Amino acid sequence: MFENSQESKTNLSELGEFGLIDHLTKNFSPKLESTIKAIGDDAAVLNFENKQTIVSTDLLVEGVHFDLAYMPLKHLGYKAVMVNLSDIYAMNGTATQITVSIAVSNRFPVQALEELYAGIQLASKIYNVDVIGGDTTSSTSGLMISVTALGIAEKEDIVYRDGAKANDLLVLTGDLGAAYMGLQVLEREKEVFKANPNSQPDLDQYTYLIERQLKPEARKDIGPLLKDLEVKPTSMIDISDGLSSEIIHLCKKSKLGANIFEEKIPLDPAVISVCEEFEIDSTMIALSGGEDYELLFTISQDDYDKIKGNPHLTVIGHMTEENEGMHLVTRANQKLPLIARGWNSMENRED
Amino acid sequence: MFENSQESKTNLSELGEFGLIDHLTKNFSPKLESTIKAIGDDAAVLNFENKQTIVSTDLLVEGVHFDLAYMPLKHLGYKAVMVNLSDIYAMNGTATQITVSIAVSNRFPVQALEELYAGIQLASKIYNVDVIGGDTTSSTSGLMISVTALGIAEKEDIVYRDGAKANDLLVLTGDLGAAYMGLQVLEREKEVFKANPNSQPDLDQYTYLIERQLKPEARKDIGPLLKDLEVKPTSMIDISDGLSSEIIHLCKKSKLGANIFEEKIPLDPAVISVCEEFEIDSTMIALSGGEDYELLFTISQDDYDKIKGNPHLTVIGHMTEENEGMHLVTRANQKLPLIARGWNSMENRED
Numbered sequence: 001m002f003e004n005s006q007e008s009k010t011n012l013s014e015l016g017e018f019g020l021i022d023h024l025t026k027n028f029s030p031k032l033e034s035t036i037k038a039i040g041d042d043a044a045v046l047n048f049e050n051k052q053t054i055v056s057t058d059l060l061v062e063g064v065h066f067d068l069a070y071m072p073l074k075h076l077g078y079k080a081v082m083v084n085l086s087d088i089y090a091m092n093g094t095a096t097q098i099t100v101s102i103a104v105s106n107r108f109p110v111q112a113l114e115e116l117y118a119g120i121q122l123a124s125k126i127y128n129v130d131v132i133g134g135d136t137t138s139s140t141s142g143l144m145i146s147v148t149a150l151g152i153a154e155k156e157d158i159v160y161r162d163g164a165k166a167n168d169l170l171v172l173t174g175d176l177g178a179a180y181m182g183l184q185v186l187e188r189e190k191e192v193f194k195a196n197p198n199s200q201p202d203l204d205q206y207t208y209l210i211e212r213q214l215k216p217e218a219r220k221d222i223g224p225l226l227k228d229l230e231v232k233p234t235s236m237i238d239i240s241d242g243l244s245s246e247i248i249h250l251c252k253k254s255k256l257g258a259n260i261f262e263e264k265i266p267l268d269p270a271v272i273s274v275c276e277e278f279e280i281d282s283t284m285i286a287l288s289g290g291e292d293y294e295l296l297f298t299i300s301q302d303d304y305d306k307i308k309g310n311p312h313l314t315v316i317g318h319m320t321e322e323n324e325g326m327h328l329v330t331r332a333n334q335k336l337p338l339i340a341r342g343w344n345s346m347e348n349r350e351d
Numbered sequence: 352m353f354e355n356s357q358e359s360k361t362n363l364s365e366l367g368e369f370g371l372i373d374h375l376t377k378n379f380s381p382k383l384e385s386t387i388k389a390i391g392d393d394a395a396v397l398n399f400e401n402k403q404t405i406v407s408t409d410l411l412v413e414g415v416h417f418d419l420a421y422m423p424l425k426h427l428g429y430k431a432v433m434v435n436l437s438d439i440y441a442m443n444g445t446a447t448q449i450t451v452s453i454a455v456s457n458r459f460p461v462q463a464l465e466e467l468y469a470g471i472q473l474a475s476k477i478y479n480v481d482v483i484g485g486d487t488t489s490s491t492s493g494l495m496i497s498v499t500a501l502g503i504a505e506k507e508d509i510v511y512r513d514g515a516k517a518n519d520l521l522v523l524t525g526d527l528g529a530a531y532m533g534l535q536v537l538e539r540e541k542e543v544f545k546a547n548p549n550s551q552p553d554l555d556q557y558t559y560l561i562e563r564q565l566k567p568e569a570r571k572d573i574g575p576l577l578k579d580l581e582v583k584p585t586s587m588i589d590i591s592d593g594l595s596s597e598i599i600h601l602c603k604k605s606k607l608g609a610n611i612f613e614e615k616i617p618l619d620p621a622v623i624s625v626c627e628e629f630e631i632d633s634t635m636i637a638l639s640g641g642e643d644y645e646l647l648f649t650i651s652q653d654d655y656d657k658i659k660g661n662p663h664l665t666v667i668g669h670m671t672e673e674n675e676g677m678h679l680v681t682r683a684n685q686k687l688p689l690i691a692r693g694w695n696s697m698e699n700r701e702d
Contacts, residue, residue, distance in 0.1 A: 036403060037511065040512075040604070041442065041511050041512050041513075041604075042407060042437075042438040042439075042441035042442055042512070042587075042588055042589055043405045043406055043407035043438045043439055043441070043442050043444070043500075043502070044405070044406045044407070045403050045404070045405055045406075045442065045509055046403065046404040046405075046406065047403050047404070047506070048399060048404055049401060050400060050401055052387060052396050052397065052398050053396070053397040053398070053399055053404060053501075054394045054395070054396055054397075055394055055395045055396075055397065055448070055450060055483060055484060055499075055501065056393060056394035056395070056484065057450040057452055057484055057485060057486055057497070057499060058452070058486050059452045059453075059454055059486045059488050059495075059497060061454045061488055061489070061490050061491070061495075062491070063491040064454075064488060064489050064490065064491065065488070086393075087393040087394045088393075088394055090393035090394070091392065091393055091394050091396065093394070097406070099406060099408040099499060101408055101409070101410045101497055102410075103410055103412045103415075103495060132406060133406060133407065133408055134408060135408055135409050135410045135497075137410050137412055137415060137416070138412070138415050139412050139415065139495070140412070140413070140414040140415065140492065140493060141491065141492045141493070142491060142492070144410075144454060144490070144495055146408075146410060146452055146486075146497035148406075148408060148450060148499040149394075150404075150406065151394070155398070158396055160388065160392050161391075161392050161393070162392075236393075237393055238393055253391070253392075
């Protein structure tokens with residue numbers, strides 16, 4: 001699906017700015033009834049009738065958020081869309097439209113941008129969103145992608161970060177840490193390749209990790225699943241910066257504390273084994289790794305029976321009163337305070 | 352109003368990404384009834400009831416769209432908002448919300464970003480739009496600003512590019528060419544300053560030109576004015592790339608031709624005199640200069656009496672059948688074909 005077809009090269013200046021936009025977006029035909037006018041006017045026009053509108057925006061910058069040494073452009077386009085849709089799903093909304101703006105240096109041939117847009121188009125097809133606009137401009141260095149996503153929801157369905165109550169259960173979709181460890185594997189292979197360009201890496205055992213890093217999927221399925229289960233979360237957030245940081249956001253916005261249990265944190269076996277290989281604490285990776293694009297939400301304890309045993313959902317802890325603080329309860333039953341850690345401030349836990 | 356208060360310097364890394372967003376947006380409190388949730392969740396939530404939603408997005412890149420040698424950051428923030436609001440007004444909509452994302456290198460102290468956001472805040476206050484979200488990230492070089500604007504309109508009020516009819520009048524707001532000539536003056540002063548840092552430029556006679564370049568205003572007033580006059584344009588576009596290019600857009604979308612009359616193109620006296628000084632054809636500047644953020648629209652001839660004599664509006668020509676082509680009729684009554692010219696492809700006219 002994600003083949004590389006970069007054969008011939010056309011210089012960007014051959015097309016010019018208008019030609020480039022037309023060229024890159026010629027296959028983007030709107031599908032949704034709510035898209036009245038997409039690309040081709042001063043602005044797009046949408047008709048959401050009496051639903052509420054949800055808006056989210058994210059920037060991805062070369063050298064900061066991605067490294068083209070191992071990130072194929074088609075994957076990058078796909079991921080740029082996912083990062084934004086994930087925020088719409090974290091509001092319990094339905095993503096409907098996106099705008100995509102890129103700033104790109106002349107070192108990229110037109111075919112590279114076609115790859116990027118092929119990934120954007122694939123994502124918009126699979127996730128049923130229309131690409132309704134954007135801007136394409138030159139940059140003095142590197143590639144930058146700015147995506148704004150729009151979505152809709154009935155007013156009563158929208159879930160904010162601030163609605164959790166003490167004793168609510170903390171529930172997580174999927175598993176954590178794989179995207180971050182996928183990045184570690186790719187970074188290591190890049191160093192190996194630099195040292196020996198003829199080395200043939202065997203990455204089979206890392207497939208899941210690398211896929212989670214290069215081609216994450218936003219949890220479009222969770223909103224409808226919860227609707228089927230007749231559960232409305234009391235608060236929700238997506239995991240872009242690591243579990244720890246997201247729990248802290250929910251606690252602060254809801255003015256609560258939380259306990260999460262180390263033994264409950266869902267990890268894929270591939271994450272456990274690669275963490276052993278890299279000699280990193282897998283719990284720390286789950287807490288601080290980020291880029292998993294899973295959803296973290298709280299539900300009333302009364303709803304526990306409705307979600308119990310669902311393979312997509314794991315209860316990892318519960319909310320407490322604010323003065324109890326935010327803690328990880330370890331397998332050894334120690335209570336460690338949760339700390340928001342940035343991407344680069346990883347340390348080994350001392351316990 | 353636009354004073355420079357860059358005194359102390361705080362390194363960006365001292366605040367960190369979350370601290371920076373909180374810091375820069377702490378004064379942005381939403382004012383509009385349609386803004387249900389602004390900054391502080393995964394996404395913003397808006398309630399447009401049964402109005403249609405208008406969405407526009409633009410990227411501004413340092414070294415491509417602006418030069419910080421003469422563009423104060425507060426003006427840049429203001430202008431970044433204007434560029435986007437102009438697109439909403441060009442749909443005959445009311446701008447309501449914006450998202451602002453910036454990528455910025457560490458060479459900028461926090462105080463520089465505060466200046467940038469002060470300009471954004473001033474624009475949002477004057478134009479009555481809420482800042483509802485955004486993203487702040489580091490860049491490997493330079494500054495990049497991505498703004499997405501949302502607006503609303505009743506379905507029947509929205510004006511597209513493709514609704515013009517043959518014989519409709521072409522109407523322009525304000526005057527043209529000043530923003531481009533302001534840029535020429537600033538570029539010249541930059542060279543003078545490089546050659547002699549002690550030179551004291553006297554820019555008084557260029558005030559209007561420089562203001563049009565550094566602090567453009569979007570035509571928020573035109574929609575309500577036309578409503579008062581009971582005129583609904585048949586097509587509309589904003590002047591971001593120069594009159595010639597915008598007329599060509601209207602013609603192509605509406606499948607028509609057009610004649611515009613050189614003697615009708617509104618020019619400020621300051622533009623005429625600076626064009627003489629620079630020995631540039633002022634008509635060429637109006638046609639190709641860009642960044643004026645005026646509105647160009649078409650109206651039925653039946654509506655002529657309603658707009659006649661209005662100081663904001665000038666009839667510059669009329670639409671024709673497509674096969675008649677797109678022409679400038681010169682003062683000497685020559686018919687020259689209109690050509691879309693880019694910012695850098697200015698040539699002296701041979702006539």
